[in-house]
Amino acid sequence: MAKEMELSGCAASAQAARMAKVEVICSYPIRPYTALMMELAKMVANGELDAEFVYGEGEHAQLSVVAGASAAGARVLTGSSGVGVTYAFETYSPIAGGRLPVQMMIADRALDPPGDFGSEHTDAMSCRDQGWLMGWAENPQEAFDNSLINYRIGEDHRVLLPQYVCQDGYFVSHIPGKVVLPEQSQVDEFLPPYTLPHPLDPKHPVSHGPQIRPDQGTVMDLQRAQAMLDAPAVIQEAIGDFNRIFGRNYSPFVEEYMTDDAEMAFFIMGAHTMTARHAVKHLRSQGVKIGLVKLRFLRPWPTQEVAEALSKFRAVGVVETSTSYGGAMRGGNLLHEVRASLYDVPQRPLTTSFMAGLGGEMVPLKEFYYMAEVLAKMIKDGKASKTVYWVGFEAEA
């Protein structure tokens, strides 16, 4: 029987790792993700999980340990937060280039500006272009589910890419929510055992990560790009199987909420989606034609799906929880990709972005109401006068 529990995002991710039967785990403490390792250490100590638990001497070591273990044919898990994520940066490209399906749980945390410990997407977003699959969970249940889903996709031989399985620090990682733990047999049906085409094996010696010539570099980049291009079909397949086996109702790439007949919409990912839903529901009761589109995979970016979902609105407000200082939109990262996705659409909506929830601040309902007002004004004026609004800091209302 599947059983229902109250779990934090970190505890939910640990349960997913247990049910995925991970074989090698490497830890190094930094909050808020550390709670994941606390849970896993208890499971290993209590004999609930048969895994090698290695203490890394830093995040660079964490990623190096799991890369080696993954190359040897073990299903692996590591994780980090904030500056821990960026400390390991050097390892991300070779892991993806070596086609090792390492899974890294990121409970995100602001990068030091200096010394912030709140949730913000910037840490993981800084690593988004290295060839890792990537997406955010809205709640502990989705954190649990995304872990299993990402192992399945990343380990598929048509993909073979590592995965950042992200959740907002504190808002997801530490606030308990309802999590339905499935039967082990369901997980086993969904997630086949991990195999690598060319594992390290003394009987058949191979070299991983050799020096290559410059003219081989393009080909390796092309291989990695191709894997990302091939991933969406595998994601579709995996989500279909997941929904069937676990009785869920996920859309593979973007989820829509109250978008029927909506004139405007929030575009958002991660924990604050929950508040945004309440805001949409409330605004709807007042007759505002607003909806919400939630992004489930940031990499590969679902260009087509985003274009289709957003082109039916007149105005879209992108909620940014990360920074891109000096970028084309002068705010966060998401609006760049949203606008690029919409470029070839004949009837484009007006788009702008809202900097909200930076440094771990809450995004309260009233901020979403403010965003809705800005969107309504954009529709009335027939133009987006700015590409970014720093919510709560704008001189003009």
Added chain:
Amino acid sequence: MFIIPKEKEVPLGCITPAPVTEQTMMITGNWREYRPVIDQEKCNLCMNCVVYCPDACWQLNEAEDEVVWNAKYCKGCLICANECTTEALSKVYELDFEDGVVRLEKPF
């Protein structure tokens, strides 16, 4: 779809069969500035050079009972000389040799 020309093909993730014999794609002997030179009289066959060489450029010749240096791939890092227990290895400037390679004359 992309086309990768035959001569440019690279295995998945560049994971290759381990070279049990010498590979011929990248000769690194011309990177050397100094050459480790062995004094066989002083060598006690401790095998440190064999173990420590990152490029397997010292091998034991069991028939002759001596360690043999590989000029073709030795990059001249001199880790062997550093780890030698009997000071049998010394560093000699590459261009002092008749067959001394000119460093970086052709990188690959």
